[in-house]
Amino acid sequence: MKQKVTPKTLSGFMELLPAEQLVFDKMKNVIEDTYRSFGFVGLDTPVLELSEVLLAKAGGDTEKQIYRFKKGDNDLCMRFDLTVPLARYVAEHQNELTFPFKRYQISKSYRGERPQKGRFREFYQADVDIIGSEKLAVVYDAEVPAIMYHVFKKLGLNGFCIKINNRKLMNGFYESLNLTEQSAEISRIIDKMDKIGVENVKACLKDMDLSDVLIEKIIAFTEINGKSEVVLEKISAFNIQNELFETGLNELKFVSQAMQNLGVSDKNFEIDLKITRGLDYYTGTVYETFVDGHQGWGSICSGGRYENLAGYYTDRKLPGVGMSIGLTRFFDLLRDQKMILPMAQTPADVLVLPMDEEALLYALKVASFLREHGFNVQTNASDGKFKNKMTYANKLQVPFVLILGENEVQSQTVTLKNMQTGEQSCLAYDELPNALKSFLEKNSYKTLKVIQNESK
């Protein structure tokens, strides 16, 4: 026999054991169901794209990290994000799509980075984008963060804050100070406020030869943050006369109002004029999301409004707005902080344990009956002692066990054991669905929340 090969995976690739995989899948399901509940269609573009197409825009560091190779005559890349494939898809199929086009994609992307804590070479992103043809109404700028709000609430995350700002407002503000040319650099400096502190920001601005008066004004303005009504008042107090500024302010007002109408609690949403997002790509509303007590994680869900999705592929103007959850990284952070609720090793609500061969055939019928009633049911048919069967049940951490022996087969009953309370009862088997129903409504794989918001 050949020597054994050591079974192992590459570093930088997350692979989970069953209990954690179930949590991850549930998070993915909640995100997907919520995206769909807003009418988004899930795309599933290929992992491999032609290099000339995928790299039309990329460059620099991104390009170095890409998994790129030749096969036959083809020069191929594994995708490094979900935005470029979206741009390619919309441009390619523009005459077959209905605009506004609402798509989500929850898929893996690939970057051959040096492996380090919190960086993955294969990682899920969960993106939503709404793409218009030529124009796109501002209300969609409210819909996108509202979707994310509902996602996080359904996951059980309560302490989080979606922060929004508007690039037009900021650019109008700099324009009103005659700082249009310097605005990009100022933004980059302001973006570092949380990291380097206000004094260092001031020093950097001074290095740009800005006057103390200007610096104080910029700091005072960008430090504005909080509940939307208060913030909007503070901004008005600056009394700035500038058209772009006005447009941005009106958008910010409308988006705040619309988010409230979409059920977003003001406990989880703020305007913050420090939020800039690095990319030049964004032109209007921008978003970042922070978990309470974990500012150090940075934003777990970001995005914004852009003027044009697919300029490299088509002349048609395709404005859009979107946000993305970095799902693999988010999961890794939650896990590290023990913020994930412990789960069973199986999606089964009930484990059926027949005591002998006779009971086995009966067990299959009972399991099948429960599945017809919507339960997830696993049958364990291993022979062996009763104790071993219960050990199996304990290892899987399944909430209910059905014990089926000679007596149960003869009387067509079941012995139901609640594994959490230890309680045991004997039932006719058609009484089972009702007996299990109320417990499972609160606790089953399909409905249970997965995140607990206090770190242990």
Add this chain to the structure above:
Amino acid sequence: MKQKVTPKTLSGFMELLPAEQLVFDKMKNVIEDTYRSFGFVGLDTPVLELSEVLLAKAGGDTEKQIYRFKKGDNDLCMRFDLTVPLARYVAEHQNELTFPFKRYQISKSYRGERPQKGRFREFYQADVDIIGSEKLAVVYDAEVPAIMYHVFKKLGLNGFCIKINNRKLMNGFYESLNLTEQSAEISRIIDKMDKIGVENVKACLKDMDLSDVLIEKIIAFTEINGKSEVVLEKISAFNIQNELFETGLNELKFVSQAMQNLGVSDKNFEIDLKITRGLDYYTGTVYETFVDGHQGWGSICSGGRYENLAGYYTDRKLPGVGMSIGLTRFFDLLRDQKMILPMAQTPADVLVLPMDEEALLYALKVASFLREHGFNVQTNASDGKFKNKMTYANKLQVPFVLILGENEVQSQTVTLKNMQTGEQSCLAYDELPNALKSFLEKNSYKTLKVIQNESK
């Protein structure tokens, strides 16, 4: 501005437009929910594996098709199936898993084949496997095809047949005829029966120097197929005295009985002694699945029982049983035959159409209220004429539209239009959930069947 790059995908990669993507996703969801209802955990192994690990067993044609490349010091492969990664996973994590280990994986694999009709370079497989440590009860051989039966029924496919056979039965039969050495070659010839016809099979067997009496016996035996009771009687009539044969026959009997107890109708399941499966890998029960009237498709879902999953990675004996749906290919075949029910371009049950800016904020509230009640709701906020809004609704093929104008805002009502019947009614907005409920229970994205079994 740089010249535009033509947006296109590689040939051999399936990419869908929204209406078809929704059908595909629904198929995937039905499969996943059914797998989970039997207590299986979904694995999600990396697409990229180390070549030395992934190719421990592979060779020949498979190896030529693999996407393999170097990045830094790593020699990498994209996976070409889901079985080798399963073997690697179970061997790697054997001390952390609970056996029997029930896993499913619905993921893409990659093969750089020459593109041709029905062959894909990126394709989904939907696998279930149950892995035991040292041994695994025969009842799981019944569970696996029962899962597939329920998957196909839930998808709306009614005319299909899962055919089962048992390798021990067949090998015992050949042993009883002193044909053990020739059995592999005979199996390969029998496997071609449907393609080349019985006369050619006889001729091939004659070329092996088998006597006419033996040939007649083999043909008579392997031509046995049909409902399990009838078949089991016919087999008994051969009166074969052989231990391996007896074991196989008992397994086949038990599996047939257990499948019935698991709710599998005998309309959709047969024993067929011609079924052999090419791979040496299988050692007991084997399965193939055919769609009525489409024998030419070959098997759409196959698998079997194997002695040892991971011999290349570990000395521990890991027997298992599994089946796999070739999902991308299956979808492509159904689509070609117009067997897929036409779908909307959106998962939304309801499209909310506000007539003006005032109504827009009200529309968001109504949409949010409906989502709380479990509906999928899309709001269209594009400005423009009423006619354009209705054109959008028609293009999306959404079942219901809510029209909200000045009147509706003032009276807090909605005008509900059923897009299939054209019927229109005015309701208080809290009456909506009940008004929509019964229709959507039968027709919504979550419950609608996607396959119609008669080709047009």
